[in-house]
Amino acid sequence: MRSITQPEQRTSKSNLVDVSFVLPCLNEARTLETCIEKAKIAIAQLGLRGEVVVADNGSDDGSQDLANSLGARVVDVPVRGYGAALIWGINAAQGTYVVMGDADDSYDFREAVAMVRELESGYDLVVGTRLKGRIMPGAMPWKNRYLGTPVLTAVVNSLYQSNFSDVNCGMRAFSKRAFQRLQMESPGMEFASEMLVKAAILGLKITEVPITLHRDGRDRPPHLRPWSDGWRHLKYILLFAPKIIYWVPGSFLLSFGLILAAMLNLTPGGEAVYIGNFRFNDHWIVVAALACLLGYELLLTGLLAHLYTLTHRIQRRSPRMDRLVKAVSIEKILLFSLVMAGIGIGIELSVLHSWFAVEFGPLYAIRPAITGMVFILIGAQTLFSGLFYAVLCDRYRFTPK
Numbered sequence: 001m002r003s004i005t006q007p008e009q010r011t012s013k014s015n016l017v018d019v020s021f022v023l024p025c026l027n028e029a030r031t032l033e034t035c036i037e038k039a040k041i042a043i044a045q046l047g048l049r050g051e052v053v054v055a056d057n058g059s060d061d062g063s064q065d066l067a068n069s070l071g072a073r074v075v076d077v078p079v080r081g082y083g084a085a086l087i088w089g090i091n092a093a094q095g096t097y098v099v100m101g102d103a104d105d106s107y108d109f110r111e112a113v114a115m116v117r118e119l120e121s122g123y124d125l126v127v128g129t130r131l132k133g134r135i136m137p138g139a140m141p142w143k144n145r146y147l148g149t150p151v152l153t154a155v156v157n158s159l160y161q162s163n164f165s166d167v168n169c170g171m172r173a174f175s176k177r178a179f180q181r182l183q184m185e186s187p188g189m190e191f192a193s194e195m196l197v198k199a200a201i202l203g204l205k206i207t208e209v210p211i212t213l214h215r216d217g218r219d220r221p222p223h224l225r226p227w228s229d230g231w232r233h234l235k236y237i238l239l240f241a242p243k244i245i246y247w248v249p250g251s252f253l254l255s256f257g258l259i260l261a262a263m264l265n266l267t268p269g270g271e272a273v274y275i276g277n278f279r280f281n282d283h284w285i286v287v288a289a290l291a292c293l294l295g296y297e298l299l300l301t302g303l304l305a306h307l308y309t310l311t312h313r314i315q316r317r318s319p320r321m322d323r324l325v326k327a328v329s330i331e332k333i334l335l336f337s338l339v340m341a342g343i344g345i346g347i348e349l350s351v352l353h354s355w356f357a358v359e360f361g362p363l364y365a366i367r368p369a370i371t372g373m374v375f376i377l378i379g380a381q382t383l384f385s386g387l388f389y390a391v392l393c394d395r396y397r398f399t400p401k
Contacts, residue, residue, distance in 0.1 A: 018048035019116055020095030020176075023103040024085035026057040029066055031105040031216070036070045038109040039099075045113050054103070055089025057081070083191025087184050090176070098179060101171040104216035106139065111211045115173035124178040124204040127164065127196070128171040133210030140213060144168070152193065152233055159241040160200040164208070167196050168233075171211055178204055183315060190236040197240050198314050240309055246302025253295030260288040261374070264367050285367045289374045296378055300385045307392045310399065317399050325393050333386035337379045344375030 021039040025032065036052050043050030054067040055075045064074050077088040090098055097119045101107040107128070115126040135145065153167045170192065181202060186194045199206055238245055263273045264285050273280040310316055351365045351372065 016049075017051050017095045019043060019046060019050045019097045019099065020053055020090075020093035021050065021099045021101070021109060021112070022053045022055060022086065022089040022093055023072075023101065024057065024082055024089060025054050025059055025063050025067070025103045026085070027059045027061045027063060028103040029059070029061040029063045032063055032066055032103050033070060034105050035101075035103050035109060036067065036072050039112075040071075042099075042110050042112050042116075045110070046116055048116075051094060053089050053093050055085040055092075057085045079187060081187035082189050083184070083194075084187040086191055087187075090179055093176065096176060097173060098176055099171070099173045102216075106214050106216040107171040108212060108214065109171075111209075112171065112173060115171075115209050118207055118209060119173055119175060122205060123207050124175055125195075125199050125206045126173040127166070127206065127208050128169040128211040129164075129166040129208045130169050130211060130213040131166045132208065134212040136212065136214050139215045152237065155234065155237055156193070156196060156200070159237065159244060160197060162196070162200040162206075164196060166208075168192055169211070169213075183313070185313075186236065188232055190232040193233045193236050197237060201240060201314055202316060239305075240313070242302040242306040242309075246298045246305065250295045250298030250302060253291045254299065255295070257288045257291030257293075257295055260284060261292065261371055264288065265371055270364050270367065282366050285370045289370050292374050293377055293381075297381060300381060304385060304388055304392065307389070307396060311392055311395045315399055317396070321396065325396055328389075330386060330390040330393075333382060333389065337383040337386065339379075340375050340382060341379030344372045344377075344379065347372030347375065 021042070023032070023035055023039075028035075032054070036054075039052045040050075043052075052067075052070075052072040053075055054063070054072045055077050056064050056067070057077050057080055064076075067074050073092075075089050075092045077085045079088070086100055090100065097116055099109065099112045099115065101109060101112070111128070115128065118126045130140070131145075131149065149166060149168045153164055156162055156167050157164060172195070178199075181204075182195060182198045184191065184194060184198075260280065264280065264282075267273050270282060273284075307321065310318060310321060347368050351363070351369050354365055355363050
């Protein structure tokens with residue numbers, strides 16, 4: 001399987017430029033010339049040394065030759081996908097600052113002048129916002145304008161304490177150094193969400209600039225598939241939010257299960273438990289057991305997912321995780337696993353002893369029997385998750401702060 005990323009290119013100081021305009025391209029010969037010319041005008045207005053990089057994703061309409069003839073530098077990208085084209089193109093860019101935007105003439109690269117000026121003033125990432133700018137008639141389908149973009153924007157802002165107004169805008173500017181910190185990996189359209197989520201997590205200095213979205217100049221349908229690409233965006237956004245996906249539901253389920261199991265086991269003689277008008281009998285011990293096991297598994301999975309994200313996706317240390325890794329060792333995990341399993345086995349032995357006492361006759365012990373099983377399974381869950389935790393911790397300790 002071919003890697004999405006490529007080795008970072010080394011350039012001598014004599015070849016370095018100030019700003020690179022990177023255009024992902026797949027059969028954009030119809031609009032490519034206009035985009036390159038507008039990018040050149042922006043470079044001239046900025047008064048900086050600049051270049052135009054066309055990251056070609058396998059065009060067969062002559063886009064590569066056209067770009068070369070117009071003075072752009074073509075980077076052949078062997079991996080298909082919007083994100084893959086941008087990753088290769090940006091890695092190949094020589095500029096201190098990078099402007100990215102589609103090659104379909106939906107964005108006017110002359111508007112990038114204001115974005116680069118923001119970078120020069122100290123920002124790491126400047127995001128174009130169409131919703132605070134202008135959307136020309138026919139430029140954006142209604143489902144993107146009133147459903148997809150607002151919903152995804154609201155989700156990102158609520159999960160990552162950010163303040164974006166348009167997370168799907170494809171024209172952005174950033175420093176090359178900031179991009180390298182993001183460790184981008186998404187090959188598809190979810191690249192746009194990955195960039196903003198990681199930038200928010202890493203605490204990059206971010207601002208927005210209103211821009212105009214024009215109707216694209218293609219004579220064919222766009223590459224974007226609103227529903228499937230929207231779902232891919234949402235999945236990636238949620239990937240970095242273990243609190244919502246794992247910890248909140250896990251804590252609720254585990255708390256509910258523990259309270260219910262305690263009430264049922266502390267009631268003598270297997271009598272029903274009443275809370276108001278609600279009656280809880282023996283069958284509810286099964287519900288309590290399921291809630292405990294599922295909640296505990298969600299908490300463990302959330303912890304491992306978060307640790308994996310810190311070590312493999314964004315390569316970042318967290319003060320809370322620092323304290324946890326220091327306090328919780330594999331030896332303590334093994335001890336906790338043995339204690340849980342021991343308690344469970346002890347409960348099961350008491351049930352077995354009661355059965356012996358009635359000379360293998362009828363036994364009314366469903367509640368302690370299932371409770372003992374829960375303790376044993378929690379011990380097993382902790383043990384096997386702990387082994388993976390230990391591997392991730394070793395890598396975490398070498399992650400830069």
